[in-house]
Amino acid sequence: MESDRIFRGPIPALYDQCLGPMIFAPYAADLALRLADMRRGRVLETAAGTGVVTRALLSGLPEGVSIDATDLNPAMLEHASSQLSSARVTWRQADAQDLPFADGEFDAVVCQFGVMFFPDKPRAFSEAYRVLKPGGRFLFNVWDRIEENEFADLVVKSVATLFPDDPPMFLARTPHGHYDTVTLESQIIAAGFRTVTTATVARDSVAPTALSVAIGYCQGTPMRNEIEARDASRLAEATGVAAAAVAARFGSGPVTAKIKAHVITALR
Numbered sequence: 267m268e269s270d271r272i273f274r275g276p277i278p279a280l281y282d283q284c285l286g287p288m289i290f291a292p293y294a295a296d297l298a299l300r301l302a303d304m305r306r307g308r309v310l311e312t313a314a315g316t317g318v319v320t321r322a323l324l325s326g327l328p329e330g331v332s333i334d335a336t337d338l339n340p341a342m343l344e345h346a347s348s349q350l351s352s353a354r355v356t357w358r359q360a361d362a363q364d365l366p367f368a369d370g371e372f373d374a375v376v377c378q379f380g381v382m383f384f385p386d387k388p389r390a391f392s393e394a395y396r397v398l399k400p401g402g403r404f405l406f407n408v409w410d411r412i413e414e415n416e417f418a419d420l421v422v423k424s425v426a427t428l429f430p431d432d433p434p435m436f437l438a439r440t441p442h443g444h445y446d447t448v449t450l451e452s453q454i455i456a457a458g459f460r461t462v463t464t465a466t467v468a469r470d471s472v473a474p475t476a477l478s479v480a481i482g483y484c485q486g487t488p489m490r491n492e493i494e495a496r497d498a499s500r501l502a503e504a505t506g507v508a509a510a511a512v513a514a515r516f517g518s519g520p521v522t523a524k525i526k527a528h529v530i531t532a533l534r
Contacts, residue, residue, distance in 0.1 A: 269491045270440045271339070271383055273315075277486055278345040282316035284473070284482030288417075289525055290318040290378065292469040293407055296529065297376055298326035300405055306330030307373030310397060312362035312390070313337055313380020317346030323376070324352055334372075336360035362390045367397045374398075377406035379527075382444040391457035395534055404459065404532040408450070409525075410466070412442035416523035417471055417512065421483040424511035425493070425504045434492035434504075437483065447528050459532035468526045475519030480508035 273281065297319055301309065304327055314320055314335040323333050333355045337343045340359060347357040360366055362377065363386050375394040384390045394404045412419045418437045426433035444450075451462045473479045483489055484505040493504050516523060 270488050272491055273339050274341045278342050280486030284478050284486050286318050288473045289471050294319040294322035298322040304331050309333045309374045310372040311335045312377045315342050317350055319378040365393045365397055369396050370399045372397050373402050375404045381406050382440050388453045391454050395458045398534040402534045407527045407529045408444050409442045409527050410445050412438045414526040417479050420511050421508045424508045429496050434489050436489040436492050454532045461533045463531050465529045467529055471523045471525040473521050476513035476521055477509040479512045480505045484508055
């Protein structure tokens, strides 16, 4: 759905503030660690979002590594660049399915939880292959099914009680709807990559309060667009219902829940 790719208004800041530490930072650290052997070269980040991975790469990789951080969404890119200024990072609006770079420019391509937003994944994989040098690595991750990600699952189920005839399903449909690693691996091989490995990584998701969890998902993702499309006056109510459900199960805060994702590494 087109609305699943709309990140604007207050969404980028809330996404970064609430969801960044809660669900994205643990996997950003994981991706940066998988590139820790790089001593020099260029890394391309696609679908950089609010720059959670960009910041992890900058702090985890040596001075000899530069980063080209790209995203299709101007609002997300503007927020990301406002949070980080470094001569080693170049910010650029770009579509991962049609990259504005020459063949073989990069030593690694990284994409954190962005593949699920690509309408044409095989094309995006082919573009990653094209801009990589021989021997270069393509790393990306996707969320596992929503039932394996407790906060997201609970938020969707609780908000659905307010809209039983047409529940907002962004979280289940898009972030947590592309966990079929067998299909992803076959598409990557078809793009030309010679080896592909998948690792399933479980982490703890920690938030300061139950309300922070609810605000992150209900107001800091395109789930907000879905709620407002049904009844804009009920956004606060939906957030409150989600916060109450999280508090009832995990406490009012700090709260901790299970998250799980798949990390895919492909070698050109």
